[in-house]
Amino acid sequence: MKFCLLDADYEVRGGKPVIILIGVDEKGNRVAVEDRFLPYFYSSSARKVQHVVRTERVKMKLGRQEKNLFKVYVDLPQNVQKVRDELKRSADCYEYSVNFCRRYLMDKGFYPFDWIKNGKKVSGGMPRLRLMAFDMEVVDGKIVMISFAGKSTGVITWKKAKNAIQSADEKGMIKEFLSVLEKEKPHIIVTYNGDGYDFDVLRQRMEELGLRGPRITFEKRAYMSSARISGFVHIDLFNFVNNLIFQQLASEVYTLAEVSEELLGKTKKDISYEEIISMWKDDVNALSEYCRNDSKLTLELSEKLLPQIFELSRVSGHLPFDCSRLTYGLLVEWFLVRKAVEMGIIFPNQPHWDEIQKRRLRRFRGGYVREPVQGLHDEISVFDFRALYPSIIVTFNISPETLNCKCCSSKVPGLDYHFCRRKRGFVPSVLEEVMQRRQELKKRMIKAKGENHEQLKSEQNALKLVANSTYGIFGSPSARWYCFECGEAAAAYGRHYIQKTIRDAENFGLKVLYGDTDSLFVVANESLAKKFLKKINSSLPGIMELELQGIYARGLFVPQKLGNYTAKKRYALLDAEGGMTVRGLETVRRDWCSLARSLQRDVLRLVLEKRHAQAAGRVKEVVEKLRKRQVKMDDIVMRTQLGKSLEEYKATGPHIEVAKQLKAGGHEVREGMVISYIIAKGRGSISQRAVPSDKAGIKDYDIEYYVMNQAVSVALRVLRSFGYREEDFLGGSLRKFLE
DNA sequence: TACGGACGGGG
């Protein structure tokens, strides 16, 4: 049978491990193919302890040497650790911590989306996969609505709603949804934060209601759990956006609304939980449309993002399930592991806990930041170094085995060690191949059309992600290829070249507004910018290159130091078409009231349009409204989650005080609850004046707190550098008013 | 000034 590889799993049957490859055949059917494989690792000892099936002599490359080792085969994956612990008492062990399925795929040379026939790779293109996105709404711990979008779309709920399938109750609704899954048989299920929410609730409700269906399990990972649903590949787009492609997005908030807006150009109304509850009570039709739209957006987003996830899979060898949840570190680490295996090189062991702790204590200096010139500027050219760190690693051959060789001596700027200039290192050689492959793809991309063009684009983008993640592993304490000197050296070269470029720009007569690590903001029009670019690039070594990232009509820089804390990367740019790019300025957290959040957005846009007076006017307007209590409860409510049980708190923040009040009033207070509150007028600290939002009204809130700590505070972040002070928004009457 | 605690996505 010929099939395209999508996923892999294993089980133990009759005391032997069985690999199960999951894929899709030429007709589009889901298939599961089994194979036999034995777990193994390398050791300098061939001692036959319990669980060892057999051993084999092998010659492997370890660092700069060739080494004779034994390949130690173990009966079951779960016994690898035991055997290793046993052998480790008297021998060296390598490559023991590799997931069994991953070991199988690496050894066979299988990559996801390879076509396989009789255990051999054969040619074939990308298969057409059936997708289904789903989304649900939850009120009072019950699922009230489920929508799905794939070949067919629909909404299921247990109240009457237009264009929705109605079921008798929650149980009937979930059953109906499971039967849709059964009928449509999607290869891929897509969600937006399904790992963190939907599947968790679905599993709980199914259990509580005694429903049978596909098994939902959670795989514990470092700082999140991944939801698996048997029979399908679950891809969580939120995790992919949040972990990997956030760098390519201007948005700093990764809500479905923001991400769809940026990637699809489709706006979605951001709706508060209260609104969802009230829609379920009073307007089920509206909730149904909202829910339907979320599935639809998730599906459309997946049409944009899945090609990227799949190409990343093909390039890195990670299964699509894992790929959608990768961090940069894991992405590049396993890519390097695969390359090492292909080259017959033993890959480094994972560091132990105490080693990680030791590494954590050492820190090297990061990128250079040139303080921004505060205020508003016209005609801004933004330059950045193309793949700064990868190009440095390749150009200066930075790798653990090239550090302080005997044959060379030219030192890293400001440091007293060097890297070999003659013999290619492992990391630079792999990285160079990645970068060359990417350049070729880019050339082919220009000529290609339609689907082919899109695939090439995704593939070169995947390579870009791999390249850009590589520098990080040198400095991350838990990485296999951790190398303090390598990280420190790459950072030192980076500082050297950005500082040199800033000096060159100034000598060229350009005003430098801001610089950070690999980027440079100057006042220059396009022709001047291009002249400068040409000059710099003729002097840069190796494959290092400066690029013109963009030209902006206007930009706003906010001071790094604000009060007693320092913040970085705070700016907003306005392009020629009026589009706004905002970095580091948003107050989007739910512990700010929505009035303050929307005020800051308004102020920012007005300032960029040089309508300062209007911006200040807008602040005054909000202050006035607050004083006259002409606001809605929704504008002033703050929400904070209880991170632990009430007894565990040492400090008492506002939400803790409110939680205590709720408890005293006979309400159940649990960990994880979101406490909604407002700050009321009266005596004492802010905490002492916090009251539950449903026990308070518009007449109760503390005007001074909302004016000063919320509205004026967020507005001043933007307006302070234009000489505005608190007093400017308060009018003369505030003091008097408060007294 | 130091420290505790919460933010992120979803509903």
Place this chain on the structure above:
DNA sequence: GGGTACGTCCGTA
């Protein structure tokens, strides 16, 4: 097959 994310910023002691 393993990381006590992680960088930011409020409120209180």
